[in-house]
Amino acid sequence: MVRMHPQPSVSVYNKLLSVTAKMNKYSFALHVFDEMCQMGTPVNDYTRNIAINCYCRLKRVDLGFATMGFFLKKGYEPNGTTFSTLIKGLFLDEKVADAAKLFKKVLDSRLCEPHDVMILTVIEGLCKAGQIFPAHDLFHGLERTRWKPDVKAYNALIDGLCKTGRVDDAFHLFSKMIDKGISPDVITYNSMIQGLCDVDRMKDVVGLLNQMVGSNVPFDVVTLTTLMDTYCKEGKVEEAKDLLEVMIQHNICPDVVTYNALIDGFCLRGEIDKAKEVLDSMVDRNLNPTIVTYNSLINGYCKRGRLDEAWVLFLDIPRMELVHSTCTYNTMIHGFISKDRFAEGWKLFNDMEARRVSPDICTYNTLLDGLCRNGKIDEALSFLHTIEVKGVNPDILTYGVMINGLCKNGKHDVARDIFDQLPSKGLQPNIQIYTMIIDLLIQVISVDVVKPLLVEMEKCCCPPDSVTYNVIVQSLLKKDELNNAIPFLKDMHQREFSADHATFAMLIDRVQGQNEDDFLIKLMKNVMPKEIFKN
Known part of the structure; x- marks a missing residue:
């Protein structure tokens, strides 16, 4: 284009930059922009903002x-789109604090x-970064100014609140926007419905669906897919299938997420x-x-034990022009x-590593469990060390x-050392x-060392449960320490825990021939x- 005579107008260049940027060809767009600057081709705000956006992307x-500084020196003032683009760029670069600071500077210095787009960018960026409280505070601060958040900003905050489990706060904000005369749209309702489904508040979901009908807000594919997904997770697959038929009858086209x-x-x-x-x-x-x-x-297929059929599907994936994900490998390995x-x-x-599909902690946990199950404890310990060296943070699982593997294979000291660390x-x-x-x-030392651990569990908000007490009683009975088991049986009664069948069978062996009193x-x-007691 630079060789054309006469030179194309700035609007022609802008169209080229816009199209290439929308195609994600950011480097090419910047190459064209650089040629424009070198040739002295006039640029306008639109041109500059496209270039800044490409750098941010x-x-x-x-x-x-x-780029903004370069044109600022030439006398061009950045506008709202310029700052919105830079703020979004900071969020994309995970510089959340810098993005919030820039927005504050825009407000304080009246740059x-x-x-609305700038406000949405900040609220949405904070929420996606998990900064719900700062987003919430900023939102309510803006409500007291002349820059009132619009429905899209409300949607962003409501969605952020729902995704972090703060559904009651989202409900409060939802009611507040209606009181302020801002009508919720289908995106608002979808976020609320998803949040309520996540915490199993289906009565509230039904209420919102009725409200959508009353407000003439039509359901879309996201609304009904969310309901279908919830039905499926609850095992109500037939209801989900019926909902799919309703979608088709009402000309709401189910998408791949619906079918998935x-x-x-x-x-x-x-x-x-x-x-x-x-x-x-x-x-x-x-x-x-x-x-x-x-x-x-x-x-x-794997859960049904039909591994050969699962393996056929696994091998079929490349033929469908799809790429195995970490989840695909994890499922098949498990x-x-x-x-x-x-x-x-x-x-x-x-094969996963050879194809550069990154294993995650789930992959490593599955393999570690396999090594332990096969009695390969030394290999398991070496593998655990390899995981740590790779920079993967092992989790509590x-x-x-x-x-568990060490205990079952008699490596008691090593198990205790790992626990203490x-x-x-x-x-x-x-x-x-x-x-x-x-x-x-209990097996290798005595019951006396267990009591401080039970106290520690209570202090750590991880109180012992019925399984813990059954394990303690069984371990003591195996060691023929009935007298030591009795205080724990009393504790079980006080905590309203029941003996499991294994514990009960061991206790029966102890009382055979004893008097009824x-x-x-x-x-x-x-x-x-209770069911045994009734019998």
């Missing part, structure tokens, strides 16, 4: 600021008039053949399955290992798997790990499961 917000929810629902119920039927109907509607679709089906096909699971892990790693033992260690300590028999009745 490439996560070079520093060059975006440099420009903040418009239904496929996953059938897979969770073990009805793989029905899931396949849904897949076929999805393809008949010219919707292409995604990797999520295949992940659900592979998971369904399927192999859960069916004692550890060698195949480990081979698949090697990782160490739980390792401690958890606080220094910033991890709080969960109830399962405490129970494992308590069982271990025997103290232990009375204690047994106190912890006896």
Whole structure:
């Protein structure tokens, strides 16, 4: 274009820049912009803002600021779009604090008039970064100014509140926007419905659906897909399927997410053949399955023990021009290992790394569990060290798997050492790990060392449960320490815990031949499961 005579107008250049930017060809757009500057081609606000946006999209917000500074020296004033673009660039570059500071500077120094897009950018950026409280405070601060948040800003904050479980706060904001005369749109309702479904408040969901009908806000595919997904997770797959038919009848076109929810629902119920039927109907509607679709089906086959069919699907994925995800590999690896096909699971892990699909902590936990199940404790300890060296942070489940494997394979001292190191790693033992260690300590030391651990559990807001007490009683009875078990049976009665069948059977062995008024028999009745007591 630079060789053309006469030179194209700035509007022609702007159209080229705009189109290439929308195609995500940011580097090419910047190359054209650079040629314009070198040739002295006139530029306007639109041109400059496109260039700044391209730098921001490439996560070079520093060059975006440099571009603004360059034109500022030439006498061009940045406008609201310029600052909105830079703020968004800072969020994209995960410089959340800097983005908030820039917005505050715009307001305090009156650098420009903040418009709705700028306000939305800040609220949405803070929410996506998990900064809900700052977003909430900023939002209410703006309400007291002349820059009132619009429905899109309300939607962003409501969505952020719902996604962090603060549904009551979202409901309050929802009511407030109506009181202020701002009508919720379908996006508002969808965020609220998703948040309420996540916390199982279905009565409130029904109320909102009725409100949508009363306010003439039509349901869209997101509304009904959210309901379908909730039905499926609750095991109400037939209701979800009926809802799919309603969507089609009302000319609301189900999308791939809709079908994925239904496929996953059938897979969770073990009805793989029905899931396949849904897949076929999805393809008949010219919707292409995604990797999520295949992940659900592979998971369904694995849970039913149909590994060979899962493996056929796994191999079929590249033919569908899809790429295996970490979740795909994790599901298949877990399927192999859960069916004692550890060698195949480990081979698949090697293939995963060779194809540069990044393993996550779930991958490592599954493999570690496989090593422990196969009695390969030394290899498991070495693998745990490898995980730590790679910079992956093992979670409490990782160490739980390792401690369990060590306990079952007689490596008691090593298990205790790992348990003692958890606080220094910033991890709080969960109830399962405490129970494992308590069982271990009773076996190798004595019940006296367990009592401080029970107190510690209470202090850490991780109180012992029925399983913990059953494990303690069983361990003591195995050591023929009935007298030491009695105080724990009393505690079980006070906490309204019941003995499980294994504990109860061991206690019965102890009282055979005893009189009916025997103290232990009375204690047994106190912890006896109610259904047994009635019989």
